[in-house]
Amino acid sequence: MKQNNKILSGIKKIALAMLLAFLGPVIFSTATNQIMTISGTISMLLSFGFGLWGIIEIVSSFFDQTNE
Numbered sequence: 198m199k200q201n202n203k204i205l206s207g208i209k210k211i212a213l214a215m216l217l218a219f220l221g222p223v224i225f226s227t228a229t230n231q232i233m234t235i236s237g238t239i240s241m242l243l244s245f246g247f248g249l250w251g252i253i254e255i256v257s258s259f260f261d262q263t264n265e
Contacts, residue, residue, distance in 0.1 A: 200258050200259075200261065203254055203255070203257070203258035203261070204255055204258050206251075206254055207251040207252070207253075207254035207255035207258065208251065208255070209251070210247050210248075210250050210251030210254065211247070211248055211251035211252065211255075213247050213251075214243075214244045214245070214246075214247035214248035214251060215244075215248075216244075217240045217241070217243050217244035217247065218241070218244040218248075220240055221237050221238070221239075221240030221241035221243075221244055222237065222241065223237075224236055224237035224240060225237030225238060225240075225241070
């Protein structure tokens with residue numbers, strides 16, 4: 198059961214990454230000031246980070262050696 202929780206947690210992180218991946222360029226391209234440009238860039242970088250974190254969590258759940 199712990200493996201399923203880790204997989205779901207990883208999928209949630211990837212879903213958040215997908216949201217930020219679409220939201221970041223929209224904010225960046227419609228930027229009218231420097232704060233919006235910075236927030237769009239940060240959103241895109243966070244998307245990359247959450248995506249990697251989610252993939253690592255899913256893969257580690259497959260290779261986790263628990264006594265179930």
